[in-house]
Amino acid sequence: MEEESDTRKINNSFLRDHNYATEADIISTVEFNSTGELLATGDKGGRVVVFQREQESKTQPHRRGEYNVYSTFQSHEPEFDYLKSLEIEEKINKIKWLPQQNAAYFLLSTNDKTVKLWKISERDKRPEGYNLKDEDGRFRDPSTITTLRVPVLQPMDLMVEATARRVFSNAHTYHINSISVNSDLQTFISTDDLRVNLWNLEITDRSFNIVDIKPANMEELTEVITSAEFHPQQCHTFAYSSSKGSIRLCDMRQAALCDKHCKYFEEPEDPSTRSFFSEIISSISDVKFSHNGRYLMTRDYLTVKVWDLQMENKPLETYQVHDYLRGKLCSLYENDCIFDKFECVWNGSDSVIMTGSYNNFFRMFDRNTKRDVTLEASRENSKPRAILKPRKVCVGGKRRKDEISVDSLDFSKKILHTTWHPHENIIAVAATNNLYIFQDKVN
């Protein structure tokens, strides 16, 4: 495959000083909303930071579409479950935006156990001129009020408020790994290691368990659910992936409990590459429907695969993300990197896919031209508005200039979370505690 000539520019990046970065600052999820106007990140400290795209300005064309902080709020707090004597981390595992229906924005955020619905709204006016209350907000003696004054709205500094509207709790015994909003805009699913629950966005005191793979005897447990997502158009269809590398498509019209799948996607194992790590590296870390709803993309440890919903026995396309690690699986098992959960995303037109790797590298694959590129999100190698250079990892033999050898890759710098603007070529990449936003070359 030929390396795609680089067309990406660093737009802006939100860098926290490395010296002050703490564990809590590590970004654990990143997500554009459905218009691309907003971008949300969640971190290990339970905070959600929302960025808003600048309006285009004629005077500063280069500033087109820069993202600036819009709102920051504490979504989840650390909790302690006294009954089970265990701490519940505040880390935000996933954020999903609800399609915008009025002036306010809504998003769902989840940690290991609890999903919350947040409303983010603006306020730039406040009512003034009440005469029923005094300045301290206390009611006046009604006998002293002789006239009724209508309050008027006065402009004030723009204020962005985030308020928790719903808290969906107590439905998960295991750790929630994903949430997905349904296209009916009324329901969503939350998925943990063994179960999928269906919620109504308005109702917090009950949810419906639609998938349960917990065996009666936990000794027999050999498989867990790793991710689940609703179909983008068909509100009755959802897919979930497993640690054994398979994907199940379920139809909620068939039964209330979707234990029986209607489609089962799995690629037979290649006996020539079989090893003790075969199962671990085939475990799917992320599953995403294409925007058009025709394909499924899955990410396992070494590859990203595109599946046609009409073909269950093998993927339509398989892309190698970092095949040079195949010879290092033992070390990666030893240091636990082999269990890293990389996510994957589609571009707006489903023609390009992107996923992360180690050493702050991320990969893009053009499905039409079959070209791929490795880019790096790093402060050292990219200045704001600089053009990204494609990177290359050299595998054995002689290392050419500008190449990096497999042995010098930094496995502590990993890009697990990425998101792509729904319509434009703007991507956001989370690298540890830094968020990088890249966009197609302006002009």
Added chain:
Amino acid sequence: MFPKGTKRKFSDSGEEAACGGGDQGPSAAPAPFAAAARTLSSSYSLQRQSLLDMSLIKLQLCHMLVEPNLCRSVLIANTVRQIQEEMTQDGTWQIMTQALAAAQCPADRLVATEVLCRQTEAAAAAAAAVQAGQSPKPFSVSGLEEGYHSEEVVIDGDAEAEVAMSSLSPVSPQLSSASYLAGPFGMGPCWEDDEEDADCDEDEEEDSEECASEGEDGERHHLRADSRTGEQVFGTFEIKHPAPPPDPALEELFSDVDPSYYDLDTVLTGMQSTPKMGPYDLLESLSSHGPTALSSSATCRSDLNELDHIMEIIVGS
């Protein structure tokens, strides 16, 4: 006598062999176990053994957590199952156990099974020691037993957690011991007894200090059930009674073999340090000392002192 470097080589050359099935590598095995040696000397077997060891340690550490990463635990457990299956198929166990059985008296059975959970050289060393009339204490203590017990602390009095934990609890005992019952010794009932005894212990385990000695306690029960003669010998390992100083020659032997465990443990625990563990950090830090602490009674006591110190800090604060 013992190939010091074999385990260390693992992370480097292990990759090719474990992934691609490469056949070069150090061939080293104690002379008395020639039959087993032929199989074990191939680097593939050694690496498979190392992978098994590593996986078991990882599982053990998983058990220390109240809520382990289920996906990770399941994947590791499946790996262990896979290795075990393969080893059963190619008869590695049988050769090993037969060789050991031929060489040893009944009291060594336990040590022999230890081979299944630990590196073979170590077990061989322990076995050889027994044969020479010395007590095989350091290696008779299985780290997995320890893991299993600490886990029960967690289970205490919570149905939901129990479910969660039981998902993992059976894995290690089953894989480390129970599944080998099918072996030529037929010592199944002994291990089951052990489990019952362990259950009785549950109440005392509230205190984390107790947990420190759990490994020994479990071991003690275990031995009592296993062989009458062993009781006396192994009784001395109970933490409350200081054990006699280990034979210097023996210690040297083990110091030759054991360090890989230090390394691996440090690596693993360093890696495992997630911020969420809360009250069970203590357990984990203890566990990290587990295998080493148990390798001599002296370290054992110093660990207890350390624990005392930690407890003081906790109580004080």
